[in-house]
Amino acid sequence: MALMGWLDKRTVRLVGASQVIAAAIDAQGGRVVTDGACDALVHFVAAPIPEPAHEISHANWRQTLDAGLDQRFLLAREFAAARRSAGAGGAIVFVGAPEQDCGSDHAAASGALGNLTKTLGVEWARDGIRVNTVLTSAACPTLGNIVAYLLSDFAAYVTGAVTGVGLDD
Template identity: 55%
Template sequence: MSGWLAGKRARVEGSHDAIMRALEGAGATLVADDDCDIWIHIAPPTAIKVAHDLTHAEWRASLDAGLDRRFLGAKDFAAACRVRGEGGAVLFVGAPEQALGVDQAAAAGALGNLTKTLGVEWARDGIRVNSILTREDGPTLGNLAAYLVSDYAAYVTGTVMGIGLDD
């Protein structure tokens, strides 16, 4: 994977060691500001709560973290790409719909539709949008993330992928 992302600047919102290592191993420079070619949002793990115990505030907080913040962050990234006159890559990473409670399932399901819609809508601007929904946290996830934001995946957009857990 060495050199796949040479010259690319990646901003990662959230934290994931395997993804960070894969990005750096592929040659990307990790940046903390908005001047980047790649924007990755990694959803923080949340507590699982059964539907009948969820409060309205907890439901809204889950949708805010799992969907709203992602959309607004991606929208800001896309606007910056358009101002620069350059394309870019957005990647959302989180747990699959069936992995967590109903609030997380709703956010993950909506994220899949958001990914597909933005992937089509922003393709004309050269901005790709993809998602990885998995509980996997090893090098396979990191390598897939690096691939999806690389130029090797230039024609991959609007895709929601999963990774099976290693036993």
């Protein structure tokens, strides 16, 4: 059962393809945008194909860290600067696979993302910007609703949280 209107009139920049998250944002009254000013940022990264640690090239290692950590930080920093300039708060939710699902390169990126989430959640709380992460292997409607909840005012006091979710809808 979904409560309606959690995100009324809010714009959400969704980076990465996730139909369930886009559908939940829409169902809760939000509007997904691809660029420009927005009230919230969601960054979704699909899980990489696991490789044994001894077979990961340096290029693949860097690519996974770039997608799973570096690009997320850069987008979050840009979003937070824009929200501070506008004198407004906001919400950021990172979504990806759990650390143990996808090999050592993904585990390194995901573990660092957890620490980044906690640090930014504390640092940017004074600006009214919340930062949270959802780690899951599922892509179901419940995942979208969890993200919509974390973007909403119902989660106004939730920041710096890394939530691992096992879902089966």
